[in-house]
Amino acid sequence: MTLSPTPRTRLGREKQRAVFDRAELHAVLDAGLVCHLGVIVDGCPMVVPTGYGRVGETLYVHGSTGARSLRAAAGGSVCVTVTHLDGMVLARSVFNHSVNYRSAMVYGTARLVEDPEEKLAGLRALTEQLAPGQWDYARRPNRKELAATALLALPLDEASVKVRQGPPEDEPEDYALPVWSGVLPLVTRWGAPEPDPLLEHAAQVPPHIAGRA
């Protein structure tokens, strides 16, 4: 299934890096942990890192009912960007240096989620995105906590995906230079779990957490 390009998702440059495939969009979103939410506050852009989750073709973005960025986003135009940095592309020339990455940008009007069932489903997706297995393991939100949590919904209608992978692309005349070139991969992994010093019960790290590291 393809994503229909709009003027702003039709990439103006580096067209070869554009991906118009819905499965690729889902893959980039599903592999992330936090997004960068862009909103307009008092006429100026504001970019806030925050958690998110996906349910089908809807992206849910986390906020607090008190946050200015969230008040500005609800009902307003937003851009949500998820970026994975996969490595440094070290070319023979400084100009052709690049990064290997996967990124998704989603544009649209954010809707404040008010329906209790949708809110629970969105929060579940968001929790599972950051910490798979925790929704069923930890204590679920009570009514007071749900009221203190704000959730934005954004349809995956208008989005673009950009991917750059592989070795450097140098100018033809630069290949003769005695300069090492290639990719320095960036690897992100989970470290060993660090127990809360106040942990009294459940000293054993459960498999859904231990299995991630």
Add this chain to the structure above:
Amino acid sequence: MTLSPTPRTRLGREKQRAVFDRAELHAVLDAGLVCHLGVIVDGCPMVVPTGYGRVGETLYVHGSTGARSLRAAAGGSVCVTVTHLDGMVLARSVFNHSVNYRSAMVYGTARLVEDPEEKLAGLRALTEQLAPGQWDYARRPNRKELAATALLALPLDEASVKVRQGPPEDEPEDYALPVWSGVLPLVTRWGAPEPDPLLEHAAQVPPHIAGRA
């Protein structure tokens, strides 16, 4: 030296996570690889991942002369956010789940760098931020390449830093729950260098690259 709070950098919530220290701002910026640049294009926010570098109290952000985001940013209001994700904070309740992170947000009006000397210094900072040692090792930009590269300057006048570290903070009544809690650290490191398949010369990985992995 402290950062003087303005209405938008004075954090509306989670005040205990605010850091008003210029050294801390520099540390968060200097430890990053890419930023998320927020601009307004046709009245809507747009959030683009891109490279950056710092020279003293000026942040330089990379762009192409052809990119819409850059045309919108030059002379316009921008927000540059750098985020480091350090770990998942797994609490006893879903509500108290969090992430350990360091993030910096810089607000201001971006200036297109036109002075050739400043442009070279900014590009050097940007290159060294992503790939230390490469400015002196790879072929430097020629006149044509410099003309094809756009650079934005943003003063570090209005900025905020947020940091969250340490174990979960649960509700008093939740400490009795039989739920493991703690932090799952996120570790980012460099992998083994992958030589360009077209590499003919300089087969040896130079120390400034090999030493990073």
